[in-house]
Amino acid sequence: MSGSLWLRPGATADTLPVVPRQRTAGPTPPAPAADPLDELAGRLDELAAAAVHPDEIAAILESDGMTDTHIRLTYGRDDSFALAEDLYARTARRHPAPEAPPAAPWHTGLAGCLLRGLVFALPGLAYVLGAPLLATGPGRYGLPPGTVPLFAGAVTGWVWNQALSHRAYTWLGLGDRGAAARTLLTGAPAGALAGAAVAVAAAGPGETPAALFGAGQAVYLGAATVLLVLGRERALLGALLPLALAVPAVPALHQDLPEAVRTVPLLGSLLATAVCAALALRPAPGEPRPARGRGGPPLAASLPYGLFGLGSGLLVLYAGADAVIALTLSMGPAEWLLHRFRHWSLTRLRLLTTAYEFRRAVIGMLARCLGAYLLALAALTVTAAALWPGAAAVSPGRIGALLLVGAVLWLGLLMQAFGGVSAAAGVCLLAAAVQTLLPGAGPAAVGGAAAALCVLTCLLLVRPTSHRF
Known part of the structure; x- marks a missing residue:
């Protein structure tokens, strides 16, 4: 055969004569094409090395807009999960040391959260004064x-x-304080008008004073929302000073006091809160004008948060007046523990190297934070029962029922913070509906809601991708 060499028995390549290689005309053969998967692995090296589960890489691929069709044609894998598993397997784990904790939003002091809990609870004195x-x-x-x-x-x-x-x-998270202020400027008065209209419409014969009180309550809720969202807790506390001065007189509030003694603090705090909110909404000097045609967050995205407020609010109301005091005061420690859990989970996500270690650590931290909140709530319940006139007697059953409500609230707020607000709202609304239709089944409904939220929270938070947003 022309052009081929046949080795005789015993011959080797070293014993054969060297045949000069003839040069052939034509272009130089091209170099082998680079593997697209190697190029992708190099581009995502840092992110893939810090991942503790392939699902994190899959989320990154999907956020980059890679469809399954593109992945099959370019990388020869079935979908983003299969491609993520390959990238995870070929990349060595490298977890950088955690950076210093940021000042915000997940690293906050206990004093600030306790201040918010105080301004949540102080308006309760208005109902005692006005009863x-x-x-x-x-x-x-x-x-x-x-x-x-x-x-x-x-x-x-x-x-x-x-x-x-x-x-x-959402606007504040996008760095647009002006848009947030404009949203509050239009939304807070509209909400106050809606609350006042509903209070007046729900009033029966002889309940005109209650309707007027409800209208003032609606104005206060709108103004307080403005101050709390914009971080003006101290201004709100100052506006509530007339009510705060009534704290030493709590034991005497059920006596026959002149109407002026009861009315002046109520109107003074309401007016001060509205003025502080109006001042907070003034445009800052040099604030840029809004860009024309810029769309805001979708309105439908805020609906689950309103439904969660409805369900959790009804559960709190069903718990009783004295329970409302303890629960509102407990929102300070609750908020601080939510911040600590969020900050801690982000730190562990950077330190731990396997998904199993992360799951075990998250469940342990979740149990400790929930336990700490329930201990604080129990202490506040005993304190409120001792100081508040007409409070229900403290008993193990009473405390247990209130702790179940507290567990529902804290777990619901935690799910809300991690994007699971729709599930939390559904559970709270279902429990509130059962308690409305079957009042005797209230404890069972709240206990079922607490158990369901425990399961849903664990399922949500053990996924590392839930902590990266």
Whole structure:
């Protein structure tokens, strides 16, 4: 055969004569094409090395817009998960040392959170001060006089202002304080008008004073939402100073005090809160004008937050007046523990090297934070029962029922912080509906809600991708 060499028995390549290689005309053969997977692995090396599970890499691929069709044609893998597993397997784990904790938003002091808990609870004194002013007509549905319009206006305000807060916080997260302020400037008055209208519409014969109180309550909720979203807790505390000065007089509030003694602190705090909110919404010097045609966060994204406010608010109302005091005061420690859990989980995500270690650490930290919150709530419940006039007697059953409500609230807020607000809202609304239709099943409904949120929270938070947003 022409052009081929045949080795005789015993011959080797070293014993054969060297045949000069003839040069052939034509272009030089091209170099082998680079593997697209190697190029992708090099580009995502840092991110893939810090991942503790292939799902994290899959989330990165999907966020880059890679479709399954593109992945099959370019990389020869079925989908983003298969491609992520290959990248995870070929990249050595490298977890950099954690950076110094940032000042915000997940590293905050306990004092600031306790201040927020205080401004959440102080408005409760308004109901004690104004209770005798509302008792001018018969009660309905077995409730004290004026309760129905007050509850209707309060629930309307909770739903509206929860959704409004989410929309304003979204603008703040985008770095546009001006847009957040404009959202509050239009949304807070609209919510106050809606709450006042519902309170007036729900008022029955002889409940006109309660309707007026409900209208003032709606104005306060809107103004307080503005101050809390914009971080003006100290201004809100100053506006509530007239109510705060009434704290030493709590034991005497059920006596026959002049109406002026009760009315002046209420109107003074309401007016001061509204003025502080108006001042906070003034444009900052040199603030740029809004860009024309810029769209904001979708309105539908804020709806689950309003529904969560509805469900959790109803559960708190069903717990009783004294329970409301303890629960509102506990929101300070609750918020601090939420910040600590978020900061801690991000640190562990950078330190731990396997998904198993991360799951075990998250579940342990979740149990410790929930336990710490429930201990704080139990202490506040005993304190509120000892100091508040007419509070229900403290018993193990009473504390246990309140701790279940507290567990639902804290776990729901935690899911809300990690993007699981729709599931939390559904669980709270279902429990509130059961308690409304079957009052005797209230403890069972709240206990079921707490158990369901425990399971849902664990399923959500053990996924490393839930912590990267």
